[in-house]
Amino acid sequence: MRAFVTGCAGFIGSNLTDRLLRAGHAVVGYDDFSTGRLEFLSDAGRNASFTLVRGDLLDMPTLINAMQGADVVFHIAANADVRFGTHHPRKDLEQNTLVTSNVLEAMRVNRIHRIAFASTGSVYGESSVIPTPEDSPFPIQTSLYGASKLACEGLIEAYCEGFEIYGYIFRFVSILGERYTHGHIVDFYRQLRESPGRLCVLGNGKQKKSYLHVQDCIDAMLLALEKANRKVNIFNLGTDEYCTVDDSIGWICQHLGVNPKLEYAGGDRGWIGDNPFILLDCRRIRSLGWTSKMTIKNSVENTLQYLQQSEPAQSK
């Protein structure tokens, strides 16, 4: 298989690239390095089956050219910053919706017929059904990030119908693991590294969140591509468990051996558009034979180990 991976230097994209290369596939990776990191590609860079293209997904000629000859596109690049959507209302539209339109157009021009897309459980907004299945009631968006990913899903589905493309849409919970670079675990880690005696927490600590380890996530994506063959294949990816923000704080403090004073900002949401309870119904992906290997606690601890190695206290 010749895979094209957008966002190949990012957290999920680089882990996916490594996995594809290890499985013997050729990979063309595309990244603009706006948030991606070259060091995440240090293994890939030593592999003769890997080609890196530095490019902007808004630059159509470069994108079309780079994608030539691919069998499948993994569209992982995104503005994944859910929390600050209202600070820059156009960013999600441009970096997610418009970019996905470009990826689909480049596929159409290059006659590539399979796309795997990193969507999000945020497309459910605040679902009335928890755990939330893929066919839960028509969602109402609560964030510009979720709205942009919903728009991407719709575009992919319309291209599947109109241009004989097979779409694999994965609605992720928050992903943890090696190369995790943003989100509340890294925020807490950095706060505690700077000031072990004090931790500022958005919301009241009672928000219920779901997490999945990046390797479990990639297992699920690759399995779905192998086993599912509808025109449009949509899968929730998460674990059957959730934790509260307070649970994760407990694990982090235990792991780091600190006992900070907790300062809650208050309210049942961490920010505008935050969802106080995320739990996805993942029976559909399980029915293909997938199961997560890591618990949420394992994933948090593995992420902390990675952060301690990559961002040690003395380096700052």
Place this chain on the structure above:
Amino acid sequence: MRAFVTGCAGFIGSNLTDRLLRAGHAVVGYDDFSTGRLEFLSDAGRNASFTLVRGDLLDMPTLINAMQGADVVFHIAANADVRFGTHHPRKDLEQNTLVTSNVLEAMRVNRIHRIAFASTGSVYGESSVIPTPEDSPFPIQTSLYGASKLACEGLIEAYCEGFEIYGYIFRFVSILGERYTHGHIVDFYRQLRESPGRLCVLGNGKQKKSYLHVQDCIDAMLLALEKANRKVNIFNLGTDEYCTVDDSIGWICQHLGVNPKLEYAGGDRGWIGDNPFILLDCRRIRSLGWTSKMTIKNSVENTLQYLQQSEPAQSK
């Protein structure tokens, strides 16, 4: 009320403008006349409460300036051409999704807090639930038009959450009535005007379609704005009945006094992304006290009367 109406020179926009003016409201109408017609504003143009701005919705400075001082925005402008989406895959994205983002940004800048949006039953794709309610299962898009309108809905909802805007989203069936300018009734009318002995029909004639008269549609929108007050208010707008394409052909032939040979293209869909059965569950808007005054047959006949007056056979 000071209303801002996008697409004010179009079919629905001009009828809405006339109704708002008749009800004593001030209207600023915005249109680029790409498909709008100046003659549709002949009544409005004589009303001192009407201001016309010729402008492109992609031109932000002009849009922001024109919208100043409005209490409510009726965003009716759109690329409403469902059938030819795959011929120009960017058009729906640009004319619907990007334009709606601009309208919302202009509202944010101008601190305008109410938007009524002309969406479509096409956002349901091919729903597994018929009649289709507003909270039917998470839809899968089948057209670039539907995908673009779904993206608009998501953007509006996210702005409602993030910027204290009240959103009124109306999912229309196909609308008929005076100033109707495109769609299958006008296609059939024009074909029969040119060649009364022959009618080419896309699909097999068995597709089940829903229609609503433009005045019933406007009644419902204005009632919802008056009576519904949630942050996000979503309403299907349609009738409880449907007709087959063959039914509408029968009414048209009877009205025109012709008996053409019918030539079916075949298949259960008229084009890629066509939905073979559209019927919306409209109990939510009915619960506010609205009911349609026109049957589908009445609406078709009224539309034909309009077409006969505005596009008489001898004029071509």
